[in-house]
Amino acid sequence: MSPFADWIAVDWGTSNLRLWAIDAQGQVKIEQSSDQGMGRLTPDQFEPVLLGLCDGLLDPARVTPVLICGMAGARQGWAEAPYVSVPVTLSALGAGGVAPLVTSPLIAVRILPGLSQATPADVMRGEETQIAGFAALRPEFDGTLCLPGTHSKWVSLAQGTVSRFRTVMTGEMFALLSEHSVLRHSVGRDIAGDTLDEAAFIHGVRHALDAGGTAFATLFALRAESLVNATPPTALRARLSGLLIGIELAATRDFWSGQKVALIGAGALTTLYARALSELGPTPHIEDGRDLALRGLRAAYPHIFEL
Amino acid sequence: MSPFADWIAVDWGTSNLRLWAIDAQGQVKIEQSSDQGMGRLTPDQFEPVLLGLCDGLLDPARVTPVLICGMAGARQGWAEAPYVSVPVTLSALGAGGVAPLVTSPLIAVRILPGLSQATPADVMRGEETQIAGFAALRPEFDGTLCLPGTHSKWVSLAQGTVSRFRTVMTGEMFALLSEHSVLRHSVGRDIAGDTLDEAAFIHGVRHALDAGGTAFATLFALRAESLVNATPPTALRARLSGLLIGIELAATRDFWSGQKVALIGAGALTTLYARALSELGPTPHIEDGRDLALRGLRAAYPHIFEL
Numbered sequence: 136m137s138p139f140a141d142w143i144a145v146d147w148g149t150s151n152l153r154l155w156a157i158d159a160q161g162q163v164k165i166e167q168s169s170d171q172g173m174g175r176l177t178p179d180q181f182e183p184v185l186l187g188l189c190d191g192l193l194d195p196a197r198v199t200p201v202l203i204c205g206m207a208g209a210r211q212g213w214a215e216a217p218y219v220s221v222p223v224t225l226s227a228l229g230a231g232g233v234a235p236l237v238t239s240p241l242i243a244v245r246i247l248p249g250l251s252q253a254t255p256a257d258v259m260r261g262e263e264t265q266i267a268g269f270a271a272l273r274p275e276f277d278g279t280l281c282l283p284g285t286h287s288k289w290v291s292l293a294q295g296t297v298s299r300f301r302t303v304m305t306g307e308m309f310a311l312l313s314e315h316s317v318l319r320h321s322v323g324r325d326i327a328g329d330t331l332d333e334a335a336f337i338h339g340v341r342h343a344l345d346a347g348g349t350a351f352a353t354l355f356a357l358r359a360e361s362l363v364n365a366t367p368p369t370a371l372r373a374r375l376s377g378l379l380i381g382i383e384l385a386a387t388r389d390f391w392s393g394q395k396v397a398l399i400g401a402g403a404l405t406t407l408y409a410r411a412l413s414e415l416g417p418t419p420h421i422e423d424g425r426d427l428a429l430r431g432l433r434a435a436y437p438h439i440f441e442l
Numbered sequence: 443m444s445p446f447a448d449w450i451a452v453d454w455g456t457s458n459l460r461l462w463a464i465d466a467q468g469q470v471k472i473e474q475s476s477d478q479g480m481g482r483l484t485p486d487q488f489e490p491v492l493l494g495l496c497d498g499l500l501d502p503a504r505v506t507p508v509l510i511c512g513m514a515g516a517r518q519g520w521a522e523a524p525y526v527s528v529p530v531t532l533s534a535l536g537a538g539g540v541a542p543l544v545t546s547p548l549i550a551v552r553i554l555p556g557l558s559q560a561t562p563a564d565v566m567r568g569e570e571t572q573i574a575g576f577a578a579l580r581p582e583f584d585g586t587l588c589l590p591g592t593h594s595k596w597v598s599l600a601q602g603t604v605s606r607f608r609t610v611m612t613g614e615m616f617a618l619l620s621e622h623s624v625l626r627h628s629v630g631r632d633i634a635g636d637t638l639d640e641a642a643f644i645h646g647v648r649h650a651l652d653a654g655g656t657a658f659a660t661l662f663a664l665r666a667e668s669l670v671n672a673t674p675p676t677a678l679r680a681r682l683s684g685l686l687i688g689i690e691l692a693a694t695r696d697f698w699s700g701q702k703v704a705l706i707g708a709g710a711l712t713t714l715y716a717r718a719l720s721e722l723g724p725t726p727h728i729e730d731g732r733d734l735a736l737r738g739l740r741a742a743y744p745h746i747f748e749l
Contacts, residue, residue, distance in 0.1 A: 210669075218670065256666035286624070286662060302662040304623065311618045316611065317593070351658045352693030355593060355609040359563035362517075363525065386659030 139194035140164060142440065143242075144432040145185070147207035148261060149174045154185075155429055156192045163429070165192065173206040173213075181213035182237050185244075193241045200440040201244045202432050204264035208233065208246040218251030218258055224296045225267040225431075229438040245439050247432075250297060257302050261428070262288050265399060268430030269422060270295040278395030282424065283408045285310075287383060289390040301390065303383045306404070309376060318354065321361035322375050323368025331403075332373035333410070339377020340411045343385055350382050380411050391417055399424040446501035447471060449747065450549075451739040452492070454514035455568055456481045461492075462736055463499045470736070472499065480513040480520075488520035489544050492551075500548045507747040508551045509739050511571035515540065515553040525558030525565055531603045532574040532738075536745035552746050554739075557604060564609050568735070569595050572706060575737030576729060577602040585702030589731065590715045592617075594690060596697040608697065610690045613711070616683060625661065628668035629682050630675025638710075639680035640717070646684020647718045650692055657689050687718050698724055706731040 140156035150172040158164040171184045185201065186193075193199050208216030214235035219228065231248035249260030262282055269280060270292060280290040285306040291298045313322050343350040357375055360366040384391070396412060396419040398405055405421060412419050447463035457479040465471040478491045492508065493500075500506050515523030521542035526535065538555035556567030569589055576587060577599060587597040592613040598605045620629050650657040664682055667673040691698070703719060703726040705712055712728060719726050 251666070251670050253670070255660060256663045256670050258666045258669050301659065302666070303659045304662050307623055311622055315618055315622060316614055347654055349693035351689050352608065352610045353562060355611050356563045359558070359565045359609070362565050363558050363560070363563050382658050386656035 137194070138191070140189070140192040140199055142200040142202065142436065143189060143192065144429055144436070145201065145203040145205075145207070146261065146264070146428040146432070147181075147203050147205040147212075148172050149206045152188075152205075152207075153428070154188050155432075156189070157433075161433075173209060173211070176213075178213055178235075181207060181235070182239065185242070186239060189242070195241065198243050199241060200436070201242050202232075202247070202436055202439060203244065204247040204428060204432060204435075205261035208248060209260055212246075214246060216246045216248040218260075219248045221250055221252050221300065222296055222298045223250055223263075225263070225270050226295060226434065226438065228263060228267055229435045232435075232439055243440075247435060250300070252300060255301070257300060259288055259300065259302065262290075263297070264431035264435070265424055265427040266290055266292065266297065266431070267434050268427035268432075269397070269399060271430055271434040272422075272427075276395070276397070278397065279390045280397050280399055281387075281391070281408060281412075281419070282399045283404045284400070289387045291390065301387060303386065305379050305383045309379050312354065312379075313372065313375060318357050318371075318375065321358050321366075321368065322372040325372070331407075332370045335370040335373035336377040336407070336410070337414055339374040339379075340381035340384070340414060341377075343378050343381025344415065347385065350378055350385070354378065376407060377411070380407060384411060384415060391415075396420070397422050399427060401425055444501070445498070447496070447499040447506060449507040449509065449743065450496060450499065451736055451743070452508060452510040452512075452514070453568065453571070453735040453739070454488075454510050454512040454519075455479050456513045459491075459495075459512075459514075460735070461495050462739075463496075464740075468740075480516060480518070483520075485520055485542075488514060488542070489546065492549070493546060496549070502548065505550050506548060507743070508549050509539075509554070509743055509746060510551065511554040511735060511739060511742075512568035515555060516567055519553075521553060523553045523555040525567075526555045528557055528559050528607065529603055529605045530557055530570075532570070532577045533602060533741065533745065535570060535574055536742045539742075539746055550747075554742060557607065559607060562608070564607060566595055566607065566609065569597075570604070571738035571742070572731055572734040573597055573599065573604065573738070574741055575734035575739075576704070576706060578737055578741040579729075579734075580704075583702070583704070585704065586697045587704050587706055588694075588698070588715060588719075588726070589706045590711045591707070596694045598697065608694060610693065612686050612690045616686050619661065619686075620679065620682060625664050625678075625682065628665050628673075628675060629679040632679070636676065638714075639677045642677040642680035643684040643714070643717070644721055646681040646686075647688035647691070647721060648684075650685050650688025651722065654692065657685060657692070661685065683714060684718070687714060691718060691722060698722075703727070704729050706734060708732055 154167040156164040216233040219231040232245040277293040282288040290300040463471040523540040526538040539552040584600040589595040597607040
């Protein structure tokens with residue numbers, strides 16, 4: 136069996152990157168990860184980082200294709216891959232790929248584009264490849280995808296086409312409020328292994344849904360609860376989480392109400408979204424997101440390098 | 443005329459303090475300010491700071507009364523003055539004052555309490571004295587006070603009695619989002635003398651009111667606007683300000699709709715609130731807040747030290 140990769144897939148994010156060497160049989164030969172994310176690199180540093188991670192994997196007798204998704208294609212990344220505007224059929228994503236200049240004769244690099252939406256203005260970069268992976272796995276899916284995270288994404292997907300999406304900054308807001316606002320005195324720190332105060336979480340979700348537009352204005356009550364009623368930090372932390380996810384769900388009702396919903400993710404945050412959604416109606420299908428980016432890169436590969 | 447103060451009034455906040463020496467004719471003899479706010483002091487440091495600021499003002503032949511409002515009365519302050527629960531008649535505020543232990547024989551210190559509300563849970567500390575100052579100035583007032591700030595306060599006041607209030611973290615949220623979130627790349631920095639993009643501000647206010655509960659979920663659109671449409675930072679900064687103030691106004695409609703509204707404050711932020719409120723209906727009366735704390739301390743003084 137050849138010691139070399141047939142081609143290389145890379146999910147190059149802001150903080151980290153993951154790289155997979157694919158062999159001639161289409162199997163993952165080697166997986167690497169690195170903290171050399173886009174945020175730490177100037178444009179001329181991407182190629183050396185990539186070559187370093189590919190050490191021993193490149194056949195000196197041929198040009199090895201490298202397909203990249205994520206923030207490497209941002210304006211401040213390696214080479215800008217301009218957004219493709221929705222509606223987008225994900226199998227056509229590769230048409231928007233760009234080729235950064237490389238000095239090595241051993242690689243041919245393409246970077247996939249992100250998606251944009253004119254009204255309401257929105258963008259994504261990286262998640263579209265996970266979504267393409269999901270669509271490759273379930274081509275018949277007609278419904279909504281939710282990708283919880285620092286910036287949650289809600290996506291309308293039908294037969295492999297994204298018609299619209301919405302980004303909500305819930306995760307970032309939770310981090311800012313719980314670590315940097317006056318509420319930090321009241322909600323305590325996240326302790327690994329802490330059990331969620333589920334009643335307080337659901338109280339927060341329900342309050343946000345019932346309060347309509349006013350939930351955002353009730354955040355200071357968490358501080359007051361700790362001062363006036365000595366409510367414990369674990370309960371207030373769960374309540375804050377519930378309130379913010381509830382505010383997000385109130386604002387994305389048109390995405391999940393009456394729809395088939397698939398949650399893409401893994402871990403505690405995905406579980407919270409599943410718990411909140413189940414409380415409100417739809418029991419979401421949970422799709423482990425860890426390998427969807429690779430699946431999306433695999434799906435795009437033949438459209439780019441084999442045509 | 444005596445070189446000494448008849449009594450001393452102090453507004454002791456988290457970051458700063460202001461001190462006024464009042465003469466026997468009731469006039470301000472000397473005004474001092476300092477950055478020795480509660481946040482920087484341990485309990486045993488308050489008295490030396492106070493005595494330092496009173497240097498030369500204390501009559502060695504008598505005990506000089508010192509009346510303090512604000513965060514000096516917080517749990518982590520000089521001595522805790524427990525909150526008084528609404529409804530509260532402001533002229534009775536002094537009954538909740540506490541006397542911290544002092545070592546100097548030249549001063550007798552009282553700290554005024556803050557206000558609390560059981561449902562929805564809320565607290566204030568310092569603003570109640572400004573409100574008492576307003577009530578002393580306009581005893582017949584029946585309506586709503588709005589005190590814009592890091593944590594805005596909305597207060598129902600009638601004939602000197604506070605029946606309810608609500609705190610909204612709008613100012614802190616603006617600071618967190620514009621300085622620490624992903625939006626910081628899009629909204630630029632505040633430049634003194636910059637002219638407000640009023641159309642963008644009002645667009646934000648109106649959008650928040652029209653969007654009901656969903657406005658909070660549209661914040662990421664500001665980032666997308668800058669990436670997709672190259673909308674300039676001054677417009678996006680004004681829009682963010684309008685959105686957050688609009689979200690606050692949507693959530694406090696029961697305070698301002700159909701009510702007489704007085705805005706207490708000074709400067710650019712107060713002007714923004716006035717502009718937004720005027721757009722929606724009530725043209726607020728603006729009351730300069732700078733000396734209302736002193737006025738409130740003056741109003742409370744005879745109830746505490748002359749009874």
